[in-house]
Amino acid sequence: MEQFTVEPVGYVVGGRVKPTDDHWGGTEAIIRIDSTRFPVESTKNLDTFSHLEIIFHFHLTDQNDLNRGARSPRDNPEWPEVGVFGHRHMRRQNWLGVSRCKLLKVDGLDIYVQDLDAVDGSPVIDIKPWFKEMGPRGEVSQPSWVSEMLGKYY
Template sequence: MGEENYTVQALAHVVGGREKPTDDFWGGTRAVIRIDDPRFTADATKGLEDFSHLEVVFRFHLTDPDDLHLGARRPRDNPAWPEVGTFGHRNMRRLNWLGVSRCRLIEVDGLDLHVEDLDAVDGTPVLDIKPWFAEMGPRGPQHEPSWPTEMLTDYYAPHRDSP
């Protein structure tokens, strides 16, 4: 397989919420996903208010391009957790700097989507927005090692001013 390149365009940006990315305390963080005008009209969000959650694809735009880790490493550099490869992580140290987040939809106001618990910061380019369909969630039994549960204990804990 050869190298393939794709061009994508941001269709929205995160407005408000957190200014700096941190590892934890995203709970209760509110922001607006502002969809670009004039490419889209309010018709693009029609019916979205009937959904409780969104799935948002975004670009980690604040990531240092030199901070790319494609091999195995310990999550959060914690020696108590095992080394796992780049595809065993969900952080920003990825080849295409893409993030995926599921957040609660609070309100649809034209092209402004008011959300909570979106773990993207102010100014983040949004590449796609999809309503969350429960039927698209995992099927069958689920399992994972214990370290993600330990690592993410405070991820969606209530936001603190000084995390």
């Protein structure tokens, strides 16, 4: 298997200090881009977008808590077992999370966001503007347990 090294482009500052399963709505944080590697121009016109897609590292997750098989979401026996690739939880092979959040403002290399479900200190791997054309095309379907589980996420 090919391996590669990833260097964070920045870090999350503020917001939540520990990961939780629910109530991320309204959480505000800053994504602080590494000023030793990126000039201020790297955020030029980023503020013309309403939302961003953030790829980050789940740096607080116990790396011994990895299940490559199947388990019930949130260990709830009322929900069916789902394979690791049917989950979006933090117990992932490469410990990467993806979050779509609202862009509040850009101040130099500080990007102010809302509803980012990464915690203070999380290494940010990449920042991408959300293009509505890159969203799902066609009908979207999912099992009913997903809506039940995420009813209080935001």
